[in-house]
Amino acid sequence: MPLPRPLTCALLLTLIAGAIAPDATAAKKKSAKSKTSAVAAPAACTDFHAYANASWLKSNTLLPDVSSLSAMEQLGDHARQQQIDLLNAAMTAPQGNVQKLLGDFWASGLDEAAVERDGANPVAPLLGRINAIRKAGDVSAAIAALHQVGIPVVFNFGADVDLNDLNRHIGYFSQGGLGLPDPAYYTRSDADTRRLLGQYNGYVQKILVLTGTPAEKAAAEAQQVIDLETRIAQASRPLPDLRNPRTNYAPVAVDGLAKSYRKLQLAEFLKAQGVNDDVVSIANPQLFAQLDKLVGTLKPAQWKTYLRWRVGDAMAPYMARAWRDANFDFRGRVLAGQVAPPSRQQLVLDAINLAAGPMLGREYVARYLPAGTRSGAEDIAASVLHALDAAVTTDARLGDAARNEAKAKLARLKIEIGAPHRDLDYTIQPMGRGSFGSNMLIASTWHHREEMKRIGRGNADRRWDVLPQQPALAYDIAGNRLIVTAAVLQPPVFDAGSDRAAQYGSFGALVGRELSHAIDAKGRLVDAKAELRDWWTPSETSAWESLGSRIAAQYSAYPDPVAGSRVQGNLVREVALADQAGVELAWNAFNTAQPSPSKEARQAFFAGWAHLWPQQVTREVAAQRATSSVYAPGQWRTNGPLYNLAAFGDAYGCKAGAAMQAKADQRILLWPAAMPVVTPAKK
Structure with a gap:
């Protein structure tokens, strides 16, 4: 959901986990000396x-x-259990504001009955904003607003190292906005791809109905979504072309964005994200020119359908069962080959790490290091x-x-142990325990805000690209x-x-x-x-x-x-x-x-x-x-x-x-x- 990382990390960050773990039944083992002192x-x-x-x-x-089973996998399991123990303690007896936030987030996610009662309420404000779209200018503003809450639509935007100055981060505009993982899925004509597209169409229909589309219009609106995504895919680069960080880096001056992308309003987009920098990267200007054209030429109704779908798809794992089942049936079973969805506890833990991972990391370090x-x-x-x-x-x-x-x-x-040297601003809207989906959006908005602060000079060491609660030992080439x-x-x-x-x-x-x-x-x-x-x-x-x-x-x-x-x-x-x-x-x-x-x-x-x-x-x-x-x-x-x-x-x-x-x-x-x-x- 929040902030996919640009592919420049492939060159600049070598995060090679050296993590392993003890036998779960022998955490309190004897010293190595006692095991090896014999002849x-x-x-x-x-x-x-x-x-x-x-x-x-x-x-x-x-x-x-x-x-498979290894010491590394065992350490991952052990770290996950530590996080669960921490969250359980924060839920029952929080120590400080951050633990209160985490404890409420955790409790709201574990309360399945409350999640069912909540229904579509978490996304209602977002859908209301989308349904109010009347003209092209409203489309670009809605795109910016959804990015602010950690739902990247139409394209991706994130902070990464400036390849011309490794001591700073800049904002990377990169391709995205698709519901399928590979742009080629939208253009290939083989039988397997056609079959997958049919299954995808069915999933889109289910989500659209849950966001308010009448059942009799679902097929037509799903086709509108796929039509728009196909246009985006046709202007996107093949996945193999994205593997070279240099080809994904093309700095451009921010002061020229308003003229180059009048309908997409990228300059206004940056202001909405709180970004005040003089340069960004746009490695595929043809794609963004196409997006600019689409904002100005497609009817607002088609954009509204697409944006409702993207919100529903992004939030489905954190909503009531009808949403979760639809999401897992396609993304879990069809795309990932999974047999069963994750346990409730694992789903909520993954959500917290995704949207509020640095918060959990702060408390993890205090408790376990x-x-x-x-x-x-x-x-x-x-x-x-x-x-x-x-x-x-x-x-x-x-x-x-x-x-x-x-x-x-x-x-x-530099040697940095435990957690990043620079802490974050934990000022955030109170969560409460009433709505897991709403809490996900609150946390995701906070996460996006803090990510955007990485953009600018002198911010290359602002934080890590791995969380303190994740076992990792790595050399950061860029830093x-x-x-x-x-x-x-x-x-x-x-x-x-x-x-x-x-x-x-x-x-x-x-x-x-x-x-x-x-x-x-x-x-x-x-x-x-x-x-x-x-x-x-x-x-x-x-x-x-x-x-x-x-x-x-x-x-x-x-x-x-x-x-x-x-x-x-x-x-x-x-x-x-x-x-x-x-x-x-x-x-x-x-x-x-x-x-x-x-x-x-x-x-x-x-x-x-x-x-x-x-x-x-x-x-x-x-x-x-x-x-x-x-x-x-x-x-x-x-x-x-x-x-x-x-x-x-x-x-x-x-x-x-x-x-x-x-x-x-x-x-x-x-x-x-x-x-x-x-x-x-x-x-």
Whole structure:
């Protein structure tokens, strides 16, 4: 419902979740030291993933209706339950204004009887505004008003990074306004597409009737909607063309919009959204010229029908059962292939995260992120960043200019843990518990208002593109910052009760793999001044490609026993390189923080890494991932990086040439000159 993000994020934000989760029945687990202090069994040198995760693999078998299970999925489940617990507490005994808002929102959504009694009341004011349209000027004003409440109609508009100045956001006008996910659905003539269009037509009719269309006119009005959307689709670009952020960026001066789009009134649109900036992006001016023409030439009655449909479609999941059923029958069953709708509790939680996610995130951080956990994570992240800086100093692949650029970039890199540094304005209309649909619109209006504040100079770090209650650990390329959400700082990513060695092996390695993106094949596209340019030479690019080819060959030799095939090394190579970088950097940082670590501490470090990746999948899921996923199976995400480290063999007594220990001339290391020589602590 609110604010789809422009596709510029595909280049500028690399949000790679490093999240995993504990066994739900063993949240209070023993420390990593107690699990790994015994003399290693030969299995550790054969398959460390199976050895270190034996307990998890034994206690987490797949149920008949579950196709995959992993530590990452468990952490997501755990974070969702924490949010539910928080909302239940806010509903019964709110602490402060934000909790009062959240508690009322939650209570109104859980009260299904009240939702049924509410009927179409939540959208009545919006429909009244639409039904009052008489002329073209009324159409453009109605479009702006619906965007204000978080219902994007006709086109999309959102804040994103200015590709010419990464320190600011600008507004992006982009294609949208369609009820089907692909513009091609409106123009293809094959049988499957025609069948889908017929089902879509039936859905549009159901929603129009619910918004007030007489049943005998529903078919004709649905065709009006599809006719208008077809005109929009014909001027829209194919989806593959939207994948290149540069082709979706075309800055234009705001002061020329009124003349260029007289009927659409884009200048007035910006004022209505509270945007006061001198430039916006319009990457498809032909589309907006067509929209401008349509506003001036189509009869107001057709626009009224279309806008009523868009309101009904957007709000249907949050309304009475007739609305929800119609929505799920098409969007759930037909488009998404879902068998059953989400539970009431899940539907309401998703709605709150969509419209009031930052509010929930604020309270989540206060409830679930202890100060000691935050400070411990900050210390480890800072030490890993220092290790990366030291590794760059000895990186033989980089020339002097690239090395200096990398070090300058790392010197400016920011680490943000828990929640964004800049908070939001939580001034909002009171919600109450009477109407879930109305509360959705209130929250969505607030969300849109705060999103629009991102537009302007100096606002690039205003907030994250992930919520604090969502497990994520990521490097933001545009902002040159490490983002660590509160939800990810839980076992086994960060177990406050475990050994420091295990924390470095899990959290530290994930930090290292994300920080490596600041100077890798993606990070090289943005320099220390946050300018888009490639600061590598051809020889440095060639050296990286050579390293990538070696690690791709290593992973291509690994079997995927569940899928019955081999890992596709070229598919997983970039993630494999990042994993290798992460373990190396965390190991270096750990040995700097704790010189001459004991054997038990060294084993705890490597066990911490392994505990991130246990998983169970069906053969069908494994086969699908084998040909499409950039992530290797959990077994090889554990074993691949460790195989290349002599320190792992030393910790577990693995001989060179064993399954878990490469011979010296076969090791693949990103920074061999920076790897510490470990002197075990004396007994």
